Amino acid sequence: MDWRTIDTAPRDGTTILLTAIEDSGELFEVHPMQWSHAMRNELFAPGVVGMWTASDGGYTWREGEGGPTHWKPVAEGMH
Numbered sequence: 001m002d003w004r005t006i007d008t009a010p011r012d013g014t015t016i017l018l019t020a021i022e023d024s025g026e027l028f029e030v031h032p033m034q035w036s037h038a039m040r041n042e043l044f045a046p047g048v049v050g051m052w053t054a055s056d057g058g059y060t061w062r063e064g065e066g067g068p069t070h071w072k073p074v075a076e077g078m079h
Contacts, residue, residue, distance in 0.1 A: 003070035006063060011035040018052055018061060018068040032074055033061060 009016060013034050020028035033052040040049055041060045051062040061068055 003072050006068050006071055009035070009071040011037070015055060015074055016071045017074055018071050020067065020069045031059075031061065033068075 003019065003021065006018075009018075013036075015032050015034045017030055018033050019030045022028055031052075031054065033054055035050070036053045037050045039051045039053045039060055041051060041062070044060070045051065045062045048062055051060045052068060053060045
């Protein structure tokens with residue numbers, strides 16, 4: 001399945017794969033994450049509420065500069 005733009009990503013807690021596609025077309029990183037409306041990360045995004053978070057809460061990724069640009073569903077068996 002092709003990568004979809006981040007503005008179409010589900011924000012209902014569904015785990016999806018996120019990436020940032022660089023100008024060269026290369027994938028920066030790929031992470032399984034879900035949107036959390038209440039998540040904060042004061043170290044990297046002071047004052048921002050709502051961001052992508054790993055299932056275990058171990059890391060976050062906010063949208064905007066340096067954030068994820070594309071997503072796709074998690075393939076069956078990759079949960």
